[in-house]
Amino acid sequence: MIRPTATRRREIVQKLAASAHDLGWVIEAGWTSTAKPDYWCGVEVLGDGVCQHHWNPDNLQAVRFAREADARVVARCLLETESYRVCEHIWS
Numbered sequence: 001m002i003r004p005t006a007t008r009r010r011e012i013v014q015k016l017a018a019s020a021h022d023l024g025w026v027i028e029a030g031w032t033s034t035a036k037p038d039y040w041c042g043v044e045v046l047g048d049g050v051c052q053h054h055w056n057p058d059n060l061q062a063v064r065f066a067r068e069a070d071a072r073v074v075a076r077c078l079l080e081t082e083s084y085r086v087c088e089h090i091w092s
Contacts, residue, residue: 022064022092023088025070026040026064026087027084027087030082037057037087038056039062040063040079041061042054059091071086
């Protein structure tokens with residue numbers, strides 16, 4: 001399998017984004033496969049102050065970020081003990 005270069009991937013993403021697709025950034029669970037990831041869907045603060053993160057394999061439930069930098073800041077601040085990936089995602 002031939003993989004496109006980073007420049008070519010960017011071109012493909014830009015073309016897809018321009019064709020009525022929703023483009024954004026998501027946080028994926030680092031312990032899941034990149035082929036079938038779980039997506040971060042938010043956090044709930046429980047009564048005892050413990051944060052419970054919600055993960056779901058449905059990308060439509062994922063928290064969407066317009067900018068990569070925003071996704072990275074949230075992930076770094078809220079998921080410091082979790083394994084995660086910040087990834088560009090296209091919804092059609």
